[in-house]
Amino acid sequence: MPFFEAIRLALQQIWVQKLKSFFTLLGVMIGVTFLIAVVSIVGGMSAYMTDQVVGKIMAVNSFELRHRPNIQLGDHSEERRRELNRRPRIRETDVAPVAVALPEGVKYAVVGQDNLTAQSRYVARPKNLLIFTVSEDYFDIKKMAPARGRLFSPQEFERGMEVIVIGQDVADFFFPSLDPVGRELTIRGIPYLVVGVMEKQGSAFGISFDKFVIAPHKSPLNRFVNVHGVIDAIMIQTPSREGMLAAMESVRQVMRARHHLRPNQKDDFELETSDSALEFWNKIKGYLVIAGVALPAIGLVVGAIVIMNIMLVAVAERTREIGIRKSLGAKRRDIMSQFLVESATLSTIGAALGVATGFAFAKVIAFVTPLPAAVELWSVLVGISIGAGVGILAGVYPASRASRLDPITALRAE
Amino acid sequence: MSTQTVEAPLGMTAERQAVVEGAGTAPGKDWVIVTRGIKREYDMGGEIVRALRGVDLAIMRNEYVAIMGPSGSGKSTLMNVIGCLDTPNAGEYWLNGTQVSKMSDDQLARVRNKEIGFVFQTFNLLPRATALHNVELPLVYAGVPSVERKRRAKEALERVQLGERMDHRPNELSGGQRQRVAIARALVNNPSILLADEPTGNLDSNTSEEIMRVFESLADQGQTVIMVTHEPDIAAHARRVVVLRDGLVASDDRRSSFVEKLGIATPQL
Structure with a gap:
């Protein structure tokens, strides 16, 4: 049939x-x-x-030099935790040697981050915020643009002026029905001028990515965020994925030399990519x-x-x-x-x-x-x-x- | 009454005797069915039932034969063997010049499809299929393409005067119409023999007559018809009557002598 x-x-x-x-x-x-x-x-x-999640935190074709991983999913063993705690911090003095080792066309940004309390004159309650201090290429690497206002000028970066850009949630909280641009936000007693409000970043698992304040690396905030010449990360972005692996290897060699690691010792720093976070x-x-x-x-x-x-x-x-x-x-x-x-x-x-x-x-x-x-x-x-x-x-x-x-x-x- | 089959010699004539005795050799092409000493035994829970005990039969092309006998005479078993639904334990069965008694199941299926058209007492139509589709079935298994299948099935239904009702299902048809659908299905693949098992058993006498007229006209057109029945007045329509008793052929007569013997009226045809 x-x-x-x-x-x-x-x-x-x-x-x-x-x-x-x-x-x-x-x-x-x-x-x-x-x-x-x-x-x-x-x-x-x-x-x-x-x-x-990872895509919002990590930029495309980028990796971050950190002393330990930033994105932490799941638990570690006690041994691993102790090993992470023993690691030396990445310091301001590491930036120049790393930058020199990077190939042509590679962008990098110094990033410091910490939680600090901020206050505005429009809202009685102070609020704990995630504060970043960043160097010039940060916004370019992260493809972040202001929704209102502007980014920092080279002069503001260079002189470390008291200016900030803020996330959407920060704007909504501290400046209800006001334009935050041109107004001030006080952190640790120093007033900072808001020059821009960044585009909405969204959220993951109900955690908002819009509760941040970003200041130039050299601004007074750096003293609170990066204590004793310590920095949290150097963010490095290469034009292509292949270039990223080469750049990672260069950075690894520089950091191993600076930390005087013997060939049989493991890296005591982290080169975090979106893959390793995933x-x-x-x-x-x-x-x-x-x-x-x-x-x-x-x-x-x-x-x-x-x-x-x-x-x-x-x-x-x-x-x-x-x-x-x-x-x-x-x-x-x-x-x-x-x-x-x-x-x-x-x-x-x-x-x-x-x-x-x-x-x-x-x-x-x-x-x-x-x-x-x-x-x-x-x-x-x-x-x-x-x-x-x-x-x-x-x-x-x-x-x-x-x-x-x-x-x-x-x-x-x- | 124009065919010469009526005039052909019947019973176990010398000619038939010769055909039946030529064991192992193919009969001439005029012989549609030749059985030589067919035996069929069943094991019914330790007891051997000998349904056929050596049946010799020779049927020529264009004959219209009734097989009769009381129940238990072996006529159903013989019909199954002739219809290639069953194989004998011993003896030879030649159908249309080929020995089928030693064939495999699938070979028998092919023979049933090409050589035999069944008409059953209970019609055995597929209840959910239309008359047309029922008639198409043998062609489906013969591998005929759909368009030609439809055409030939329609033709066959028209031959039994059912051209108007081919889209009806069996339960929308009368008993006589159902049996005519079954006849159309039996004929659609141009079989060598039309094999009917008590074709009027489920029909009233008027409808029985109607079906017998269909058989008569088919026989007139040259179709070999073999009909198993236990009703003498139905058997009287055939031109030759074979009577079985206890698994053996008891008599093999021309209709006229059969009718004379039983003293029944000659059917009005």
Whole structure:
């Protein structure tokens, strides 16, 4: 029997018993729903971690020289923690040797960061803010632009003047319904002139990226942020990804020499890239994907058993039909393929419905949570082919029983 | 009544005897069915039932034969063997010049598809398929492409005067119409023999007559028809009557002598 004919017949059979067919394919449908939903959510979280979390903190093709990692996902062992605490800080005096070692065209910025309390005359309550002191290339590297006002001028950088740019949340908090540009914010007793409000940076896991104050590196704030000539990071950005690895190696050599490390000693500083920040996430993602495959697998096994049972019932119910077909010249192969195609079609429909509900599920999650759920094409294809495969596997035994029926006995059935 | 089959010699004539005795050799091309000493035994829970105990039968092309016998005489078993639904334990069965008694299941399926058209007592139509689709089925298994299949199925339905009702399902048709659909299905692949098993068993006498007229006209057109029945007045429509008793051929007569013997009225055809 031609394949197309068999499919048509299968669909007809499924349509005749809509409700029964639906319950039959429910197991496969649920399995595939979970597969699609989990893969979409993991995919969405992955995109979220890469673009929203790490991407907001780290700039493109950039790495940061720090004494220990900045982005900390997950726990460390006691040993690791002690090792991190023993590390020497990166100092102001490291900047020049590192800068000299960098190839042509590479940008760098000195970054200091700390939490300090700020106050404005418009709001009674003081507030703790994340304060950065940065050198000139910082805004360029981070691709940050002001929404209102301006960035610092070279003179302001050079002379370390009392000017700041602030994040959107800071503006909303300290200058309610006022234009912050041209007004002052007092930090540790010194008033700073707000020259710009930066574009909104967004948030991750409900933590806003807009609660910051940025001042020039040499401004008076530096004394509070970078105590005793210590700096938090040197941010380095290369024009290309390949250049980044070379630049990282140069910086590593300079820092090892400056820290007098012997060849058998490990680095006592961190060269943090977005990849290294994502390392922990990738580990979690691995477990999630395993769970995301294992749970649907249970659904699919149950689905397969249900389909096998229903197909066995179908063979018993349709014994006479099998007898008629055999008397008219159907070979074993014809009967076998008829039932195989039927169970494969049934379960493929289940898988397709599962893809649809999984997709809907992912959309609901994307709507309710900040996670963007991304339905990936490969999971749709895998879901549907698994569905077809389950149907064929579950159909083999019932179909071969049907094909081996004796035509005389089958014709006498009922 | 124009065919010469009516005039052909019947019973175990010398000619038939010769055909039946030529064990291992293919009969001439005029012989559609030749069985030589066919035996069929069943094991019914330790007890051996000998349904056929050596049936010799030779049927020529264009014959219209009724196989009769009381229940338990082996006529159903013989019909299954002739219809290639069953294989004998011993003996030879030649269908259309090929020995089919030693064929595999799939080879038998092919023979059923090409050589045999079944008409059953209970019609055996697929209940959810239209008349047209039911008639198409043998062509599906013969691998005929869809367009030609439809055309030939329509032709076959028109031959049994059902051209108007081909989109109806079996439950929308009367018993006689269902049996005519079954006949159309049996004929659609131009089989060597039309094999009917109690074709009027589920029909009232008027409808039975109607079906018998269809068989008669098919036989007139040259179709070989073999009909298994236990009703003498149905068997009386055939031109040759083979009677089985206890798994053996008890008599093999021309219709006229059969009718005379039983003293039943000659059917009005």
